[in-house]
Amino acid sequence: xxxxxxxxxxxxxxxxxxxxxxxxxxxxxxxxxxxxxxxxxxxxxxxxxxxxxxxxxxxxxxxxxxxxxxxxxxxxxxxxxxxxxxxxxxxxxxxxxxxxxxxxxxxxxxxxxxxxxxxxxxxxxxxxxxxxxxxxxxxxxxxxxxxxxxxxxxxxxxxxxxxxxxxxxxxxxxxxxxxxxxxxxxxxxxxxxxxxxxx
Ligand code: GTP
Ligand code: MG
Numbered sequence: 001x002x003x004x005x006x007x008x009x010x011x012x013x014x015x016x017x018x019x020x021x022x023x024x025x026x027x028x029x030x031x032x033x034x035x036x037x038x039x040x041x042x043x044x045x046x047x048x049x050x051x052x053x054x055x056x057x058x059x060x061x062x063x064x065x066x067x068x069x070x071x072x073x074x075x076x077x078x079x080x081x082x083x084x085x086x087x088x089x090x091x092x093x094x095x096x097x098x099x100x101x102x103x104x105x106x107x108x109x110x111x112x113x114x115x116x117x118x119x120x121x122x123x124x125x126x127x128x129x130x131x132x133x134x135x136x137x138x139x140x141x142x143x144x145x146x147x148x149x150x151x152x153x154x155x156x157x158x159x160x161x162x163x164x165x166x167x168x169x170x171x172x173x174x175x176x177x178x179x180x181x182x183x184x185x186x187x188x189x190x191x192x193x194x195x196x197x198x199x
Contacts, residue, residue: 003191007071009047014064018098022067024108027198028075032103033115034125035059035081038145041181042115043068043078046190059084063091065102074198083125104136111139111197113190118144118158118178122165130169141193142171147178147185 013022031039036059043053047070055061059081066078082095103112112133116122122130133140144150150158155178163173177193179186 003188006047009049009052009068009070011066012069013067015067016064018101024106026073026075026108027110028077028106028108029111029113029194029197030077030079030103030109031113031115032079033081034117035084037081037115037117038181039081039115040078042145042179043076045181045184045187053078111141111194113141113143115143115145116162117146118150118162121161130166134169139197142176143179143190144176145179147180148182
């Protein structure tokens with residue numbers, strides 16, 4: 001499989017309200033997960049752009065649904081993270097309404113890349129979201145991020161525990177992909193899976 005050559009990647013719109021969503025005309029992939037899990041960094045790595053998407057060591061960095069137009073062909077949508085105690089009540093409410101509504105109803109959303117830190121177990125938020133995604137029939141690509149932080153010898157155990165917690169949602173260990181923005185591990189495999197969805 002060849003990773004596509006990225007000729008253009010630009011932030012076209014930051015959505016804070018439903019009315020700002022761009023027309024649902026191109027295949028779209030959304031990247032979601034807990035605050036600080038590495039969503040924005042993963043997008044930069046996929047696109048081989050160091051600073052296209054703003055990242056930060058402080059959680060709560062991404063505050064809007066940021067639509068990146070890739071090669072004029074697809075949208076990659078970087079979502080604000082959830083689960084960070086210090087975000088405003090307004091941001092939390094937005095997760096409930098704007099983001100969940102988007103994830104449920106967006107007709108051209110062809111896949112969700114769901115990031116999980118392999119050093120922790122899925123929490124209440126993850127279980128809630130997996131349940132929703134299954135009931136909506138969404139295609140989900142589960143990704144274990146910051147793979148560089150987990151020793152090879154520990155990976156099997158981590159993966160088994162996480163997959164076991166998600167077994168009620170028909171998630172099996174073989175679906176997970178290890179990814180590292182620091183080393184580039186998993187980049188090719190993630191592109192392969194994305195291209196299956198993007199056509
Ligand atoms: P929010 O926008 O706040 O929801 O966070 P995010 O999920 O977009 O995380 P972001 O990409 O901003 O990364 C958070 C922190 O984790 C930054 O300090 C990154 O440098 C670091 N980080 C992201 N990916 C990796 C990785 O694969 N390995 C390591 N070691 N650090 C990473
Ligand atoms: Mg972010």
